[in-house]
Amino acid sequence: MISPQLHYSRFCLELIMSHKTHLKKTLTALHIWAMGVGLVISGDYFGWNYGLITASPVIMLLVVAAVGLFYLSFIFCYTELVAMVPNSGGPFSFVSAAFGHKLGVIAGAVTLIEFLFAPPAIGLAIGSFVHYVFPVCNAVYVTVASFIIFGVLNCTGVAFAATLELIVTLIASLVLVIFFGATLPHINIANILSSPALKSSIFSQVYSALPFAIWFFLGIEGVAMCVEEVKNPEKAIPRGLITAIVTLLAFALTVIVCSTGILPTSVLISGNDALPKVLAAVSSSSSWLTLMMIYLGIFGLIASFHGIIFGASRQVFALSRARLLPHSLSYIAPKLLTPVNSIILCCAVGIICALSNQTAVLVSISGLGAVFVYALSLAAFIKLKLAKKGGHEHSFKAPFFPVLPIITVLLAILICGLMLLADIMTSLIFLAAVIIICVFATIMYFVHKDKTIHENLH
Incomplete structure (x- = not known):
């Protein structure tokens, strides 16, 4: 006998997969790589250095390496999950298909928080x-x-948006490669191994560094929000996503080594211009290298800023399409084929948040949203895989199932707990935002419930 929960999950999946509102398919594997790297590459330019306030360079390197391996295993599972439920709703669609509407709303809320709080932090850096x-x-x-x-x-x-993302990502990546080439010969290993006078224990350093280690990778899952716009997603998404996460891990570790190997942490932790300071130390503040980092380094911020606005708007679009946000937000401009109202809302919220001028807090809130998304998405992947309820046939398979996703989801839950304990006030702001969005979405759902079901059954 099939349980009511299974019936409901199937209905959610069919509703998600068969809705009449569609986006245009134009993206390739190269666009996916550019989107994945571009969404995140600003983390190499700023934000990560705040982790050195409470953690030594060695601890920061170890935490980033561990988080990078976590992301690599997450991406293997997430890639297959995207192939199973190819929908611009991302985690909202995945969790709804696996566990039903209630948990799907929570997944949509935390994804929205992640993608709404990251752009203002990047905007402040710009x-x-x-x-x-x-x-x-x-x-x-x-x-x-x-x-x-x-x-x-x-x-x-x-x-146009994807091509622009590709161009600025390539420029931002080239700037980082030049930065590495200019600074690697000047690294002093003793600087990296030195431990500043930190009062906190090693354990405290580890969990306080987590949000800023995650910042190096935060947002890559936003690629799932453009899956409905990908040509040949079964091949393009695995190639693009896995290449992107390997690129990001290499960038993250090299940035920390090149920065902490040249300047003391007391200099790096002040402001959003750590990389120009490093180049100024090995050449001069007026050298072409330093000026290049200042003028072209902004492309790293633009790549993530542009990409995350893209991802946030698609999440708003998906929640609106499911009648959990006002239906006008799922409006697609006939000629442009983009969700213009969703984009406008995301930019308006971003401007309001940016006026707080609290970069570190915005980074932490966005990071909290991210790890909640990872835990829920991995749980959905395990459930859908075991139940064989994917909506599409797909060729990519995550390795070592179910061991890899189970270990990864347990790590995600552990990281969630550590981050919640690291900053109680930020955690309360995050939880309050989740509750507000969930309450609003629930009200919208019950207001439009009969109409939504009627539209999708006829």
């Missing part, structure tokens, strides 16, 4: 970079202008 180069420019005004400009660019169409 403002700081521009202000550093042109002191006459107010950093806050630049942040607001960035949201407006890239909101408009996201509205112009997925082909």
Whole structure:
């Protein structure tokens, strides 16, 4: 006898997979790589250095390496999950298909928080970079202008948006490679091995460094939000995603080594311009290398900023399409084929959050949302795989099932707990935001419940 839960999960999956609102398929494996790296590459330019406030360089390196391995195993599972439920709803769709609507709403809420709180942090860094180069420019005004400009660019169409993401990601990656080449010969291993006078224990250093280690990789799962716009997703997504996570892990470890091997942590932890400071130390503040990092380094921020706005808008679009947010947010412009109202909402919320000027808090909240998403997505993957309830046939299979996903989901739960304990006030803000979104989504669901079911059964 089939349980009511299984009936309901199948209905959720069919509702998700068969809705009449569709996006245009234009993306390739190269776009997926660019989207995956681009969503995250700003983490190499700023944000990670705040982890050195409470952790030594060696602890930071070990935590980043461990988190990188966690992400690698997560991406193996996540890639197959995306192939099983190819829908722009991302974790909301995955969890709804596996566990039903209630947990799906929670997954959608935490994904939304992750992708709404990351852009203002990146926007503030863009403002700081521009202000550093042109002191006459107010950093806050630049942040607001960035949201407006890239909101408009996201509205112009997925082909243009993805091509722009590819170009800025390639530039940002090239700048990092040049940075590595310029700084590696000057590294002093003693600087990396030195332990600053930190009062906290090794355990405290580890869990306080977690949000900033995650920042190196945070957002890569946003690639799932564009799966409906991918040509040949069975091949393109595995190739693009796995290559992206390997690229990001190599970048993250090398950035820490090159930075802490040259400058003391007391210099690196102040501000959002750690990499220009490192280059200035090995050459001069007016050298072409330093100026390149300042002028072209902004492309690293732009790549993530542009990509995460893209991902956030697709999550809003999916929740609206499921009638958990106002239905007007799932409107697709007829000629552009983009969810313009969702993009506008994400940019408006981002501007409001950026006005707080609390980069470290925004990073921590976004990181909390991310690890909750990982735990829920991995649990959904295990459930769907065991029940064989994927909506599509797919060729990619995650290795070592079920051992790998079980270990990875347990690690995600452990990281969640450690991060919640690391900063109680930030955790309370995060939980309050989750509750508010879930309550609003629940109200919207019951208001539109009969209409949604009627539309999808006829």
